[in-house]
Amino acid sequence: MRHPGHWIGAVVLFICAAVFLEILVTNQNLQWPVVASYLFSPDILEGLGRTILLTLLSMVIGLAVGVVLAIMRLSANRLFRVVSWGWIWFFRGVPPLVQMIFWYNFALLMPEVSIGIPFGGPKLAAWDTNTLISPFSAAILGLAFTESAYAAEMLRAGIQAVSGGQTEAAATLGMTQLQTLRRIVLPQALRIVIPPIGNDTISMLKFTSLVSVLALPDLLYSAQMIYARTYQTIPLLVVATLWYLVLTTVLTVLEHAVERSFSVGETSRRAHTPWWQRLFRRPFARQREQAA
Amino acid sequence: MAGPLLKVERLHKAFGTHEVLRGIDLEIDEGEVMCIVGPSGSGKSTLLRCLNYLEKPKSGAVFLKDEPIGVRWQGDRLYEMTFDQLARQRRRMGMVFQGFHLFPHKTVLENVIEAPIIVNRTPRRKAVEEAMALLEKVGMKDRAHYHPAQLSGGQQQRTAIARSLAMRPELMLFDEPTSALDPELVGEVLATMHQLADEGMTMVVVTHEMGFAREVADELVFMDEGVIVEQGKPADVLLNPQHERTQTFLARMREEA
Numbered sequence: 001m002r003h004p005g006h007w008i009g010a011v012v013l014f015i016c017a018a019v020f021l022e023i024l025v026t027n028q029n030l031q032w033p034v035v036a037s038y039l040f041s042p043d044i045l046e047g048l049g050r051t052i053l054l055t056l057l058s059m060v061i062g063l064a065v066g067v068v069l070a071i072m073r074l075s076a077n078r079l080f081r082v083v084s085w086g087w088i089w090f091f092r093g094v095p096p097l098v099q100m101i102f103w104y105n106f107a108l109l110m111p112e113v114s115i116g117i118p119f120g121g122p123k124l125a126a127w128d129t130n131t132l133i134s135p136f137s138a139a140i141l142g143l144a145f146t147e148s149a150y151a152a153e154m155l156r157a158g159i160q161a162v163s164g165g166q167t168e169a170a171a172t173l174g175m176t177q178l179q180t181l182r183r184i185v186l187p188q189a190l191r192i193v194i195p196p197i198g199n200d201t202i203s204m205l206k207f208t209s210l211v212s213v214l215a216l217p218d219l220l221y222s223a224q225m226i227y228a229r230t231y232q233t234i235p236l237l238v239v240a241t242l243w244y245l246v247l248t249t250v251l252t253v254l255e256h257a258v259e260r261s262f263s264v265g266e267t268s269r270r271a272h273t274p275w276w277q278r279l280f281r282r283p284f285a286r287q288r289e290q291a292a
Numbered sequence: 293m294a295g296p297l298l299k300v301e302r303l304h305k306a307f308g309t310h311e312v313l314r315g316i317d318l319e320i321d322e323g324e325v326m327c328i329v330g331p332s333g334s335g336k337s338t339l340l341r342c343l344n345y346l347e348k349p350k351s352g353a354v355f356l357k358d359e360p361i362g363v364r365w366q367g368d369r370l371y372e373m374t375f376d377q378l379a380r381q382r383r384r385m386g387m388v389f390q391g392f393h394l395f396p397h398k399t400v401l402e403n404v405i406e407a408p409i410i411v412n413r414t415p416r417r418k419a420v421e422e423a424m425a426l427l428e429k430v431g432m433k434d435r436a437h438y439h440p441a442q443l444s445g446g447q448q449q450r451t452a453i454a455r456s457l458a459m460r461p462e463l464m465l466f467d468e469p470t471s472a473l474d475p476e477l478v479g480e481v482l483a484t485m486h487q488l489a490d491e492g493m494t495m496v497v498v499t500h501e502m503g504f505a506r507e508v509a510d511e512l513v514f515m516d517e518g519v520i521v522e523q524g525k526p527a528d529v530l531l532n533p534q535h536e537r538t539q540t541f542l543a544r545m546r547e548e549a
């Protein structure tokens with residue numbers, strides 16, 4: 001045998017896997033019948049829906065703010081650059097959990113939110129902060145702003161990856177700066193950032209479980225509420241785990257589909273990777289491939 | 293029309309303290325083909341880029357049909373144009389680059405119809421019709437639905453030429469359009485340019501292709517160190533150069549060829 005190490009390793013792994021399977025099947029504490037009975041219960045499904053909504057809303061808002069931040073960051077205007085830099089610095093530095101709790105308690109800092117002339121000028125409209133900030137909006141703010149900082153940095157790299165030659169070519173065709181950005185630069189930048197955005201979406205899905213601190217009944221907190229009542233802790237955590245795995249798998253497949261539809265015509269340059277292999281892809285591996 | 297199509301007056305350009313253009317005067321008539329040759333670093337690209345204000349001249353001016361490029365008078369004061377005002381002028385001059393600079397996320401056809409649709413608001417169907425005619429002219433009709441990455445350099449450059457022509461420019465600027473190509477692909481691009489010249493397009497071509505210059509150019513300009521050293525009919529400049537620098541340059545070109 002040329003690789004005895006491989007064989008020993010394989011045997012050890014096989015034994016571990018067998019033990020793990022045995023636990024899954026025979027350990028009574030897992031209570032599979034209980035898992036099955038809660039898997040599609042209305043409370044769990046409602047929590048699942050809220051988790052999906054939180055993920056999507058935070059990503060959409062985060063990306064939209066991120067595009068603006070990235071453009072500001074690359075702008076010729078120094079004030080724009082500084083503001084964008086500061087925003088990214090702040091929201092990348094503060095953990096989303098801290099942000100959520102902070103936003104939720106925003107009323108303690110600012111009892112009233114108003115639109116009007118600042119520094120004591122007249123107000124056009126004012127709202128009580130406590131009516132604006134619900135657990136849900138506090139969660140969205142915390143998650144979306146964190147994402148905006150990451151998205152801005154990715155998009156900036158994406159925009160910079162589009163060659164200056166193309167921008168000049170567009171200029172000689174008489175395109176304005178906005179037209180060039182919208183038609184030439186952003187479509188390519190977005191394509192470059194699809195893989196990292198896909199990864200971010202999956203991370204976001206997992207980050208949403210933080211909202212349980214705001215007592216917002218997402219997937220995890222719904223499960224927690226049930227086992228607080230019934231003491232069936234493990235089976236309900238298994239229910240949540242299964243759903244998280246389903247969601248991340250679906251997101252991975254979706255990401256693959258989006259990426260493929262965006263890369264029509266470039267397929268000749270790219271090796272085709274099946275989605276099941278991409279489940280385990282290292283983040284940013286694709287970008288390194290492209291750079292090479 | 294009286295007067296030249298394009299006029300360059302006492303053009304100076306510097307990068308920092310490095311004077312790249314040191315007083316260029318040129319006139320290009322409608323339908324004329326002008327080739328610019330000169331050693332590397334002599335400022336040929338910079339001159340071409342000043343013509344459509346991709347580079348801002350330090351002093352001097354460029355006029356397209358008596359209209360100054362990149363600046364405008366308001367009352368008795370001269371203002372630099374905004375990017376969008378410049379865009380209106382740039383439409384009138386096509387430019388073809390050494391590196392093609394096609395839009396890689398668009399097909400050949402989409403590259404060509406992009407500016408007519410977005411800038412001129414040409415209806416899509418009309419834009420496609422015109423683009424296909426142009427692609428036929430440059431021999432790219434059968435590749436209309438390919439992406440740039442699937443094309444040879446020569447094909448990409450011919451597409452880039454069609455893309456510029458789609459804006460119906462009054463003149464075309466070429467910056468070493470064949471320098472990035474494999475030798476066997478140079479001919480097809482030069483043939484396309486030759487055809488364009490025969491159709492009466494006004495062209496300013498920076499090139500190292502002396503054969504093309506001799507055959508196609510009406511006027512040959514030799515530049516060195518930011519000035520025009522010698523200028524005239526290609527046959528005169530090539531066969532009977534008056535200046536020593538021109539002679540040295542041409543001798544070296546012949547050695548390389």
Ligand SMILES: Nc1ncnc2c1ncn2[C@@H]1O[C@H](COP(=O)(O)OP(=O)(O)OP(=O)(O)O)[C@@H](O)[C@H]1O
Pocket residue numbers: 307312330331332333334335336337338339
């Ligand atoms: N953006 C820039 N910043 C600083 N220096 C520059 C810049 N562009 C060009 N130069 C310098 O200006 C000089 C002229 O450059 P230019 O590209 O116009 O030469 P060229 O005649 O086109 O040469 P080549 O035949 O190699 O293309 C060179 O010395 C170059 O280093």
Ligand SMILES: [Mg+2]
Pocket residue numbers: 336337338468
């Ligand atoms: Mg050059």
